[in-house]
Amino acid sequence: MTQKLLLSLAKKYDTPLYVYDSGKISAQYKRITTAFSSVASLRINYAVKALSNINILKVFKQLNSGLDTVSIQEVQLGLKAGFDPNDIIFTPNGVSLEEIEQAKDLGVQINIDNISILEQFGQKHPKTPVCIRINPHIMAGGNSKISVGHIDSKFGISIHQLPHIHRVVENTGMLINGIHMHTGSDIYDVDAFLRATEILFNAAETFKDLAYIDFGSGFKVPYKEGDIETDIEELGKKLSKRFNEFCKDFGRDLTLMFEPGKFLVSEAGKFLVNVNVVKQTTSTVFAGVDTGMNHLIRPMFYDAYHHIENISNPKGKERFYSVVGYICETDTLGANRRINEISEGDILSFSNAGAYCFSMASNYNSRYRPAEVLIHKGKDYLIRKRETIDDILRNQEQLTL
Ligand SMILES: *Cc1c(COP(=O)(O)O)cnc(C)c1O
Numbered sequence: 209m210t211q212k213l214l215l216s217l218a219k220k221y222d223t224p225l226y227v228y229d230s231g232k233i234s235a236q237y238k239r240i241t242t243a244f245s246s247v248a249s250l251r252i253n254y255a256v257k258a259l260s261n262i263n264i265l266k267v268f269k270q271l272n273s274g275l276d277t278v279s280i281q282e283v284q285l286g287l288k289a290g291f292d293p294n295d296i297i298f299t300p301n302g303v304s305l306e307e308i309e310q311a312k313d314l315g316v317q318i319n320i321d322n323i324s325i326l327e328q329f330g331q332k333h334p335k336t337p338v339c340i341r342i343n344p345h346i347m348a349g350g351n352s353k354i355s356v357g358h359i360d361s362k363f364g365i366s367i368h369q370l371p372h373i374h375r376v377v378e379n380t381g382m383l384i385n386g387i388h389m390h391t392g393s394d395i396y397d398v399d400a401f402l403r404a405t406e407i408l409f410n411a412a413e414t415f416k417d418l419a420y421i422d423f424g425s426g427f428k429v430p431y432k433e434g435d436i437e438t439d440i441e442e443l444g445k446k447l448s449k450r451f452n453e454f455c456k457d458f459g460r461d462l463t464l465m466f467e468p469g470k471f472l473v474s475e476a477g478k479f480l481v482n483v484n485v486v487k488q489t490t491s492t493v494f495a496g497v498d499t500g501m502n503h504l505i506r507p508m509f510y511d512a513y514h515h516i517e518n519i520s521n522p523k524g525k526e527r528f529y530s531v532v533g534y535i536c537e538t539d540t541l542g543a544n545r546r547i548n549e550i551s552e553g554d555i556l557s558f559s560n561a562g563a564y565c566f567s568m569a570s571n572y573n574s575r576y577r578p579a580e581v582l583i584h585k586g587k588d589y590l591i592r593k594r595e596t597i598d599d600i601l602r603n604q605e606q607l608t609l
Contacts, residue, residue: 209583211519211557214478217581217588218519218555223482224499224578226566228259228591230267231583232476233562237271240466243444247451249463253297255425256282258469258563259477263582263591265289268472276425276467279303280310287314297422297467299341299388301363305329312336319388319422321364323372330380339386339422342367342411346391346404364389367407374414384415390424390467396436398443401426405447409454412462420463423447427471431513431560438471470563477562479504479514479578483554484534493529495550497541500533502572504558504565507541515559516542524549531556535573566592574600 209229217227237252244250253274256265260282265275266289274295275286280303286296293315300307301321305328311318312333320326321341329338343364365373377384389408395401405423412421427438448464455461485496506512516531518524526546533539541558550556569577576595581588 209478211517211522213583214480214557215519215555218480218482220588221579221581221590222594223480223555224497224503225480226561226578226580227478227480227583227588228261228264228473228562228580229476229583230585233264233267233473234271236472236475237268237273239440240444240468240471243440244448244464245444246448247464248455248461249420251420251463251465253295253422253465253467254472255467255469256286257567259473259565260285260567261580261582261591262289263589264473265291267582267584276469277316280307283311283314283316297339297465299390299467309333317386319386323365323369323376326365326373326382327376327380330376330382334381335383337383337385337417337419339388339420340365340373340384341388341390342370342408344389344391344404344407346400346407367411370411370414377415383417385417385419386422386465387412387415387418387420388422388424388465390426392426395426395438396428398439398446401438401443402446402450405450409450412454413458418458418462420465421451422465422467425466425468425471427468429471429474429560432515440471473562474560475562477560477565479558479561479565480519481556481558483550483552483556486550486552492544493527495529495531495547495556496534497531497556498534499578500535500541500573500575501539502533502535502575503569503578504533504541504561505568505570506564508539509568514542514561516545516547517557517559518548518550518554519557520554521548521551534575571595571600576600 253276254268255276277283277298278300296316298311298316299319319339319341341364343366391404430437451464481497481499483495484498487494501508527549529547531542579594580592582591
């Protein structure tokens with residue numbers, strides 16, 4: 209997406225505006241499928257929570273991807289986007305037995321991540337195949353909020369509880385068709401990832417009805433120039449080889465699964481905002497924009513870095529700015545950034561705005577959430593209208609007091 213195109217979209221649809229490029233999404237999808245092309249059966253399930261607009265799900269449907277879902281609502285969205293229930297895996301954490309039964313009734317693949325629910329579900333529905341989420345206890349992840357594989361993590365069933373899992377499986381007669389791990393986001397160390405997969409292979413050997421092994425996700429993408437990213441090609445080469453050996457020992461071909469979110473959509477998104485005010489204080493030049501942490505929470509929540517460019521003045525002299533939101537508390541979107549000279553009314557573009565940006569947006573300060581546009585095959589489509597005051601009031605009962 210060129211700066212010129214982005215600028216014209218900001219004019220056409222107004223700001224704040226999220227823009228997604230389906231071409232980049234399919235290029236990333238093809239990178240994974242190519243990296244693992246020596247595996248007989250590969251399945252990529254896009255993690256819906258990264259970016260859940262129904263049109264994005266339809267893009268993945270066209271790519272022949274499956275979906276990874278973490279709530280019954282994401283399952284419903286996937287079905288509405290036209291996915292076959294067989295192509296949806298439900299991987300929630302800490303949800304009720306009722307919600308898991310709802311997913312079962314919709315016919316989607318279920319993944320269970322605690323022994324209590326495994327036991328209850330197995331007793332009631334021994335014939336429904338179930339996948340088990342294992343926690344291999346390998347430290348991974350960009351920061352403590354997104355690292356989910358460590359010993360104190362709430363995610364998965366500890367690998368040390370494997371004997372207990374087997375007792376539950378035997379006692380209930382339930383069928384385990386998949387084994388799964390998801391160790392966290394932002395994995396850049398291929399060897400750490402491979403160590404976790406060895407633990408999963410050891411566990412997998414002990415389940416005779418297995419149809420697939422799901423290695424989760426956590427692929428890191430670059431946010432800054434020169435940033436390290438998961439070397440998907442190297443991982444593909446090493447893990448495919450190991451997976452094929454495992455299948456040979458196991459006696460038949462299994463499906464290798466992944467469920468990436470960030471890797472598939474992060475770089476496909478840009479977030480366009482308008483500069484409301486340039487304000488010089490004693491120490492800092494602030495650029496105040498028509499958005500805030502209500503629309504882009506990652507900088508304040510995870511200390512995430514999103515690259516910011518001034519697309520209205522790309523050749524202007526570079527100066528230092530702190531780009532801040534309009535929310536009535538500190539919401540810094542980028543501190544002390546070198547950006548081409550900013551004037552009020554300029555359009556700034558945030559990179560890596562595809563994953564965990566719109567999907568984490570809220571109406572805090574009673575602001576409208578941004579509109580969303582999809583660039584698909586050379587055309588732009590509005591895929592989410594701008595909100596109005598009716599959206600803010602929609603479910604509020606108005607009492608006469
Ligand atoms: C969030 C999540 C993913 C996607 O993680 P990314 O870092 O976006 O690739 C995959 N699987 C599960 C179970 C998740 O919760």
